């Protein structure tokens with residue numbers, strides 16, 4: 001980082017992901033938390049207690065005016081992201097916004113316009129794109145390691161029983177599987193293949209009306225992506241990329257991938273992917289196999305530090321966007337979700 005002064009982060013929200021982000025910033029000596037905002041001053045005070053000199057706020061405007069904050073990390077429920085991002089931008093603060101960046105693609109356009117007009121950095125916190133294994137996969141695929149991509153398949157599912165008070169199912173908080181989980185496989189697919197020519201899919205409603213499960217079929221001129229997500233089970237949570245000259249599996253959970261398996265024969269990658277997450281599959285996975293090469297990209301912490309590093313570098317370089325995670329792709333992901341949600345819900 002160009003300057004010696006540690007980069008000052010301000011965090012909005014003091015829940016689960018805010019805690020993980022703070023823990024991952026501990027891994028970056030050049031980063032520090034200088035302020036937190038909560039609806040409750042006591043919660044903000046307790047959140048910043050371990051950070052020397054950090055300030056606690058329960059007033060948004062005062063928080064956003066804090067000169068020590070070089071970037072704001074928005075870690076509140078989904079329905080607040082867009083409005084808080086616009087306020088941060090209006091205050092001239094670079095902003096990293098938790099996923100989904102907004103509940104509607106039009107809101108991303110508004111964020112993009114405001115950031116462009118003000119010359120302020122804004123990015124969705126789709127941290128998986130910044131993981132070393134994803135960087136390696138993209139670089140190797142571009143270099144032709146598995147030939148042109150023919151198909152991407154992924155399911156991302158975590159069991160969350162429907163119950164009162166769950167943000168996952170609450171429409172008022174922007175709940176639903178697509179917003180919570182679907183953004184990961186859809187965004188990674190766009191990272192590899194760009195925007196699709198056509199989108200199809202279906203979704204199944206929970207009792208609250210949000211989607212409990214969604215699936216997406218993205219058509220490209222010479223490739224297809226078959227993606228799904230849900231709260232109705234724990235899934236295998238791997239991502240398969242079939243190329244014309246080989247295959248690649250991003251190991252589970254692919255949103256936090258630390259291991260890649262490359263296959264010289266795409267059919268063998270498909271067979272391994274289709275074996276599912278059982279114990280036989282795990283055993284076969286550990287045995288050496290001709291035509292398969294695994295690479296490890298282990299990292300400490302939760303994996304949020306890589307996106308934080310990218311934001312700090314971009315902000316300190318005076319950039320208003322990050323080439324690795326452009327707002328245009330955040331909007332494209334939401335347009336895909338919108339296209340699927342525009343259809344009727346299927347039978348559960």
Ligand SMILES: NC(=O)c1ccc[n+]([C@@H]2O[C@H](COP(=O)([O-])OP(=O)(O)OC[C@H]3O[C@@H](n4cnc5c(N)ncnc54)[C@H](OP(=O)(O)O)[C@@H]3O)[C@@H](O)[C@H]2O)c1
Pocket residue numbers: 012013014015016017018037038039040043044075076077078080098099100125127167179180
């Ligand atoms: N990157 C990832 O891997 C990842 C993982 C989990 C979640 N997320 C995203 O991070 C965001 C927060 O998720 P989380 O799991 O951290 O949720 P959470 O534990 O419920 O925390 C959200 C925080 O937002 C604040 N908040 C402000 N207004 C609120 C309201 N009306 N209702 C509830 N909370 C409110 C609360 O902090 P105060 O009480 O201090 O105001 C609360 O602690 C979501 O957008 C989610 O999609 C990302």
